[in-house]
Every structure is written in structure tokens, then in C-alpha cells.
Amino acid sequence: MKPGKQAAFLANWTSQARKGFLELLVLNLLGRREHYGYELVERIRDSSGIEINDGTLYAILARLQKEGFIQHRWEHLEKGPARKYYDLTPDGKNALKEMRAVWEDMAGAVRKSGARNV
Amino acid sequence: MFEDIEAERTWRRYRLRAELILGAVSRDIRRQLIEDLTAHVRESVGQDACDLPEAERVRNALARLGDPADFVAPLIADAVVKAPPRAGSGWRAALAAVAIGGARAGRAAVALGTAGIGALMGILSIGNIVAPDRIGVFRLSADDFQVRLLGLAEGGGDPVLAPWLGLAVGALGAVLMWRAASAAQRFLSEIMMDL
Numbered sequence: 001m002k003p004g005k006q007a008a009f010l011a012n013w014t015s016q017a018r019k020g021f022l023e024l025l026v027l028n029l030l031g032r033r034e035h036y037g038y039e040l041v042e043r044i045r046d047s048s049g050i051e052i053n054d055g056t057l058y059a060i061l062a063r064l065q066k067e068g069f070i071q072h073r074w075e076h077l078e079k080g081p082a083r084k085y086y087d088l089t090p091d092g093k094n095a096l097k098e099m100r101a102v103w104e105d106m107a108g109a110v111r112k113s114g115a116r117n118v
Numbered sequence: 119m120f121e122d123i124e125a126e127r128t129w130r131r132y133r134l135r136a137e138l139i140l141g142a143v144s145r146d147i148r149r150q151l152i153e154d155l156t157a158h159v160r161e162s163v164g165q166d167a168c169d170l171p172e173a174e175r176v177r178n179a180l181a182r183l184g185d186p187a188d189f190v191a192p193l194i195a196d197a198v199v200k201a202p203p204r205a206g207s208g209w210r211a212a213l214a215a216v217a218i219g220g221a222r223a224g225r226a227a228v229a230l231g232t233a234g235i236g237a238l239m240g241i242l243s244i245g246n247i248v249a250p251d252r253i254g255v256f257r258l259s260a261d262d263f264q265v266r267l268l269g270l271a272e273g274g275g276d277p278v279l280a281p282w283l284g285l286a287v288g289a290l291g292a293v294l295m296w297r298a299a300s301a302a303q304r305f306l307s308e309i310m311m312d313l
Contacts, residue, residue: 037154038161053184059193060152062147081160
């Protein structure tokens with residue numbers, strides 16, 4: 001494969017893999033405790049090391065809320081802007097369990113099938 | 119939302135662009151995303167180094183958010199693929215296009231009208247200073263007035279515009295033209311953002 005084509009293939013593959021990964025990451029963080037949007041974005045950016053736009057995560061939150069996996073509540077602070085806290089719904093908790101299982105299976109399969117001389 | 123005018127303008131442009139791009143998704147998602155982006159930018163600007171001007175903090179926050187066209191694309195794709203075709207959605211889209219087009223045409227007409235009135239007032243003012251006996255506003259009888267812009271013909275009557283009043287009319291015309299130019303600039307930048 002030519003280097004340019006290979007780079008394009010990898011970029012596309014990474015983008016596809018990242019999409020599902022980020023959804024799992026968001027649900028995983030919300031599975032621990034509720035987060036407000038900005039805090040969630042900062043944590044994901046810092047912990048995953050993935051270079052993404054903050055807006056991407058809000059699009060993911062919108063999708064997850066549309067699916068009924070997350071819910072939100074507003075908290076009005078005495079100082080500073082109001083914060084929108086996100087949390088998992090019961091459906092979201094179930095989805096997280098299943099997604100984690102799928103992720104573990106996939107990661108296990110990749111580990112088991114990996115060639116040793118690569 | 120922001121005290122600084124430039125910061126507010128930058129944010130409004132971004133928000134407008136996001137709203138236009140989100141036109142393809144459902145109202146609920148659009149509202150949620152705009153709500154989230156607003157809260158994020160507000161928080162981000164508050165957390166950023168306070169020694170920076172507010173406009174720069176807003177620009178930084180928006181740069182981190184990225185172009186709405188990029189992160190909204192999957193939502194739009196999702197809406198196109200998943201949403202069943204709604205009855206009358208074509209009509210709604212056409213109505214929305216007509217409404218947006220109508221609003222823009224209205225704004226353009228107001229800007230053009232303002233600029234035209236401003237220009238006429240400017241011409242009247244300059245003419246009145248140069249040739250006060252032929253150009254200006256003239257009283258022909260007790261309740262009959264005539265505006266003469268070019269002063270090509272003798273019309274009689276008493277000039278109404280004193281020199282200071284002529285200057286005031288000219289100043290008002292200049293203000294109207296300046297406002298029309300600002301409105302046209304904002305209007306064009308909105309159109310450019312859509313392209």
C-alpha cells in the first residue's frame with residue numbers, strides 16, 4: 001500500500017474506532033459519578049490524550065441523551081455560570097455494562113490473535 | 119452574555135453558525151447542543167487566565183470547541199439516516215428557507231432604505247450650504263412645502279433650512295449612512311459564514 005493511501009486508511013480507521021471509544025469513555029466517566037459538561041470535556045481531553053475538539057464531546061452527549069442513556073440537571077451557583085450536570089439513566093447503566101463487555105471481548109481477541117513478530 | 123462588545127459579537131457569530139448548521143437536526147437536539155455550547159463557553163471563559171482580554175478568552179474557548187460543521191456532522195448524518203421521513207418535512211424546509219430568505223431580504227431592504235435616506239439627506243445638506251436659495255426645503259404656502267435636491271429650476275418659496283439646520287440634517291444623514299454600512303457589514307459576514 002502506498003504511504004499516502006495507508007495514512008488515509010489509518011486516519012479513517014482511527015476516526016471510526018475513536019467514535020465508539022469516546023462514547024464508551026463518556027458513559028464510563030458518568031458511571032462513576034455525575035459530571036458537568038466542561039468538567040467532562042476536560043477530564044476526557046486530559047485522560048485519553050486524544051486530540052479532539054471539545055465540541056465533539058457535546059455532540060456525543062447529545063446523541064447519548066437522545067438514546068436515553070444519560071440525563072441532566074441544572075445546578076445554579078451563587079458565583080459563576082449555572083452548570084449542567086450529566087448522569088447515567090438506568091438504560092445507560094445497562095448499555096455501559098454491555099459496551100464494557102464488548103470492549104473487553106474485542107481487546108481480548110486482539111491480544112490473543114496478535115502476531116508475536118510484529 | 120459577555121460584557122465586552124467584541125467578545126459578545128464573536129460568540130454570537132459562532133452561535134449563529136452553529137444554529138444554522140444544526141438546522142438539519144431535531145429541535146430538541148439543537149436546543150440541547152446550543153445550551154451545552156453556551157454553558158461550556160461561559161465556563162471556559164471564566165476558567166481562562168483573567169489577565170487576557172475577554173474577547174481573546176472567548177476566541178480561545180471557541181477555538182477549542184472547533185468548527186460546528188465538524189462536530190455536528192455525525193449528528194446530521196444520524197438524523198438523515200435514522201429519522202423516518204416526516205410528513206410535510208419538505209414543506210417545512212421550504213417554509214424555513216422562505217422565512218430565512220424573507221427575513222434577509224427585509225433586512226437588506228431596511229439597510230438599503232436607510233442608506234438611501236442618509237444619502238439624500240447628505241445631498242440636501244451639502245446643496246443647501248452651497249446654494250441655499252435653490253436647494254433645500256422651501257415653504258410655498260402655509261401648509262405646502264417642497265424639497266429641492268438639485269436646484270435645477272427656480273421654484274420660489276421661502277427657504278426653511280437655516281444653515282445650522284442644514285448641517286444638522288447632513289449630520290443625521292451621515293449617521294444613517296454609517297448605521298446602514300455597519301448593518302450591511304454584519305449582514306454580509308453572516309452570509310459569508312453560510313457559504
